[in-house]
Amino acid sequence: MVSLTTNLASLTLSNPTILASGVMDEDAGSMKRILQCGAGAVVTKSVGIKPRKGYPNPTLIELEHGMLNAMGLPNPGIVAFGEELKTLKKVKAPIIGSIFGSNATEFKSLAVKMQEYGANALELNMSCPHAKGYGLEIGSDATLVTKITTTVKDAVTIPVFVKLSPNLTDIVAIAQAAERGGADGIVAINTVKAMKIDLELEMPVLANKRGGYSGGAIKPIGIRCVYDIFEKVHIPIIGVGGILTGRDALEYLMAGASAVQIGSGIYYREIDIFKKICQEIEQWMTNHGYKHVHELIGVAHQ
Amino acid sequence: MNYPQIISINKATTEAPDIKTFLFSYPGPMDPGQFFMIWVPGIDEIPMSVSYLNGNMKGITFRKVGDATTALYHLKKGDNIGVRGPYGKGFTIEGKNILFVGGGTGIAMLAPAIEQAQQRRISTTVILGAKHKQELFFEKRLQVCGCKVYVSTDDGSKGHKGYASDLAQEVLTKESFDSILTCGPEPMMKHLLDNSKNVPLQASIERYMKCGIGLCGQCCVGEGLRVCKEGPVFTRELLDTMSDFGRYSRDAAGRKLSL
Numbered sequence: 001m002v003s004l005t006t007n008l009a010s011l012t013l014s015n016p017t018i019l020a021s022g023v024m025d026e027d028a029g030s031m032k033r034i035l036q037c038g039a040g041a042v043v044t045k046s047v048g049i050k051p052r053k054g055y056p057n058p059t060l061i062e063l064e065h066g067m068l069n070a071m072g073l074p075n076p077g078i079v080a081f082g083e084e085l086k087t088l089k090k091v092k093a094p095i096i097g098s099i100f101g102s103n104a105t106e107f108k109s110l111a112v113k114m115q116e117y118g119a120n121a122l123e124l125n126m127s128c129p130h131a132k133g134y135g136l137e138i139g140s141d142a143t144l145v146t147k148i149t150t151t152v153k154d155a156v157t158i159p160v161f162v163k164l165s166p167n168l169t170d171i172v173a174i175a176q177a178a179e180r181g182g183a184d185g186i187v188a189i190n191t192v193k194a195m196k197i198d199l200e201l202e203m204p205v206l207a208n209k210r211g212g213y214s215g216g217a218i219k220p221i222g223i224r225c226v227y228d229i230f231e232k233v234h235i236p237i238i239g240v241g242g243i244l245t246g247r248d249a250l251e252y253l254m255a256g257a258s259a260v261q262i263g264s265g266i267y268y269r270e271i272d273i274f275k276k277i278c279q280e281i282e283q284w285m286t287n288h289g290y291k292h293v294h295e296l297i298g299v300a301h302q
Numbered sequence: 303m304n305y306p307q308i309i310s311i312n313k314a315t316t317e318a319p320d321i322k323t324f325l326f327s328y329p330g331p332m333d334p335g336q337f338f339m340i341w342v343p344g345i346d347e348i349p350m351s352v353s354y355l356n357g358n359m360k361g362i363t364f365r366k367v368g369d370a371t372t373a374l375y376h377l378k379k380g381d382n383i384g385v386r387g388p389y390g391k392g393f394t395i396e397g398k399n400i401l402f403v404g405g406g407t408g409i410a411m412l413a414p415a416i417e418q419a420q421q422r423r424i425s426t427t428v429i430l431g432a433k434h435k436q437e438l439f440f441e442k443r444l445q446v447c448g449c450k451v452y453v454s455t456d457d458g459s460k461g462h463k464g465y466a467s468d469l470a471q472e473v474l475t476k477e478s479f480d481s482i483l484t485c486g487p488e489p490m491m492k493h494l495l496d497n498s499k500n501v502p503l504q505a506s507i508e509r510y511m512k513c514g515i516g517l518c519g520q521c522c523v524g525e526g527l528r529v530c531k532e533g534p535v536f537t538r539e540l541l542d543t544m545s546d547f548g549r550y551s552r553d554a555a556g557r558k559l560s561l
Contacts, residue, residue, distance in 0.1 A: 024519035024526065026556040033526025045519075045556070053554035056369075057339075057347035058384075060513040062304040071518060076556040200308040200382075201343050267517050271526075 002285045003292045004278055006040070006259050008236050009159035009184035011094045011121055013040035013259060016249065016281075016293055017274045020240055020263035021046055021098040021123060021163070022071065024271075028087040031095070038275035041094040043261065044081070046125045048100050048134075049110065051077040056207045061196065066215025066242070067264045068196050070130045070208035073100060078113045085117035096161070100125040102133045104144075104151040111152045111160070121158050124148065126178075127165035127190035129212045136165045136190075142177035149181025161238060163187035166221050175229045185236040187261065188225045192218050215264040218242045223255050230256025230298055244268050246280020253293065254300040304515050306341045306384030312359070314379050317439035321407065322375055323363040325354060328385055334415035335392030335506055335535040338362065339514040341384030342377070346370035349511045349530070351411030351485075352388065355418075363410035363439070389514050390534050393504055395419050397480025401473065401501075402449075403494055405431040405466045405486020409440050411506060412485050420447045428452070429473065431466025431486060435459040467493040474498055488561050492548025495541055503538040507547070510554055520556070523547065 004015035019042040024030040026045045034042050054074030061068050075081065078099075088095055097119030099110035111122055126145060128135025138144055145162065152160050162178035164171055166189040175186045191212025196205045204210075222241025229237055239257030243249050244265045252260050265273045281293070290296060313325040328338075332352055340362060341347040348370045354361025366375040377383065393415045400419055404412040409430055419426045426449035432438045433456045444451050453461030454469040462469045467490045470482075474497070482498055484491050485506040495503055509521040509529045516531035523529060524544030527536070541547050550558045 023517055024522065024528075026519050027522055027526075027552070029524055030519045030522045030526040051555040051557055054512070056345070057512060058306070058341060060515070060518060061306070062515070064303070067517070069513075069518075071512065074512075074520070074555055076552075080557050198306075198308070201384075203343065205306070207346070264517065267515060271516075 002282045002290065004281065006293050008161070008238065008259055009121070011041070011159060013094065015040040015278045016253070016259040017277050018096070018238065018259055018261045019043055020261035021125065023263040023266055026075070028084040031088060032091065033271070034274070035091060035093050037272045038278055039093070040259070041096055043096040043123050044085070044098050044119070045075050046073055046098040046100045046128065047075045047078050047081045047110065047114070048073065049078060049106055051075065051080065058205055058207055061205055063196060065217035066213050067267065068194055068206065068211045068213055069191070070206045070211035072208060073128060073131045073134065078110050082113065082117040085119060089118045094120040096121045096123050098123040098125055100128060100134045102138070104148045107148050108151045108155045111156050115156045115158050119158065121161060122152065122156065123161045123163050123187055124152060125163055127163050129165060129167060129191055129193045130208055130210050136167060139165055139174060140168055142174055145174055145177040146181040149178050149183050153182035159184035161185040161187050163190055165190045166225055167193050171225050172228050172232050175233050179233045179235055183235060185238060186229055186233060187238040187240060188229055189218070189222045189241045192221060214241070215268070216242045216244055219248055219251070223251055226252055226257050227255040227300065230301060243277070246277045246284055249277050249281055250284055250296065253296040254298070256298040256301065258297055304386055306339070306347070306386045308382050309385055311377060311379050311381050311383065314377070317363060318437050320366045320375070321363065321437070321439055323353060323361055324377070325359055325361045326385070327358050328360045329358045330388070332360065332388040333392030334395070334418055335411060336388040336390050337534060338385050338387035339389065340374065342370055342373045343382070343384060345373040347384065349514060351506065351534070353410040353413055355414040363407070365407045387514070390530055391532060393483055393535050395422070395424070397424065399425040399479050400427070401470065401479040401482045402426065402428045403431070403466050403470045403482065403484040403486065404429070405490045406433070406437070408485030408487070408506070412483065413440050413443060415483055416444055416449060417447050420449055426450070427473065427477070427479070429454065429466050429469050431455070431469070431490070433457065465490055465493070467491070467497070470494055471497050474501070488548050488551070495538060503541070504535050505541060506534045507536060508534065509551055
């Protein structure tokens, strides 16, 4: 028998697949369905202090090798979101609350509320590539990353993960900044800044013009980031970016990830992709004589 | 690939005050009840069910209500729009005797299903509901195709006075049907669902939609059912599992809105 159980700080996941933030995670019903489809944990939509409608459409389009999106951080605001989380309390798998703020005070206030509403861990969104004043604009400043992480850590008892962007000169330096702030884990990567121009209309397709690229095309970018972070930080890494199959997930584990997140994959392989990936990992491990997922973490570093 | 095709409008028709139909060439198979994402460049992109389904020629019929539909309303023959799709699960047309209940612009997406039922020689009864007789459309189109058409208006300006679901209840006591297909205001459909317990029913529902391809989760109802993917047409069995059906929808931020 193969064991897919994995640990992230104090959390134990029945398997290493986690729903990535931003996909089918704005309401309790959706997150329940994702867990029924086999995910080991879910990350919520990124939630801020106030409700945000996000950008007008088109907010998401398919390209040849991936998906391009600029949703604009739509969310009902932390208070309304609390209702969704409260109805999820009976669920056994970990719920990771994603939050975004424009400064340490906002992050702290959101973190405290998320914990109060029942989230089992936090993911600090310091990497959304297209929202002014949020996300990457914060996550590219090492001092600010440390400060926000410390402030949040001091305010809550649940584990805190920091999600980073690949659009950084040195992602390892920012991961270290999060580690210095006391982060319990690093999530890498968010989408890659990108744009699509329509030839007929001679204009960018996304209403926000710029967006973030996800899907198969960005997997090698994510693998490189996870590999480099693993060499320099000592907290668990959650790998994200272009994971569509068990083999993709295994590559991230070998690069150093303790778990993986799946988002766009739902489009390519339907909503039960979590079960499919787990079966593929299991099969591969059986064929290669592995018994526990943790035996694979970071094996590519020789 | 789910990327908008830029196409030009072949024909624009005014159906009623504030209600227009655009016809355009868009090859490929499509079921009644399925929808397109219609892009008005520079404004917005919104879901719209197909209202005409004749081979390559497809159509949409809409009411001017928000920014996108207002911008769309002002377009004319020859203007460009972006179209992607078809998306979602449409109607399953089966049985010997079907009752269609359409309220408001819901009538638009029922029309191709009614025409297909007629072509297959299924006995077809249609109830059209509108607020006022001026807002009624497609009555002639449906009479021409040979079905029995009843009309109700909220103010009694034409036909039965009251909601389409009230008239449906009356019709259901006199006649039996193998199936009910409906689209209209959700409280009307909920009323119909609750008052036709023994008849298989399919209802097309509407939610604020963003990606249209089952990823963003914006349009989810019940326990994670995506209106853009598992819907927009849902069977009675699934509708019965949705605690939100007929009660609330959500806005662009995901906040609950009472229906």
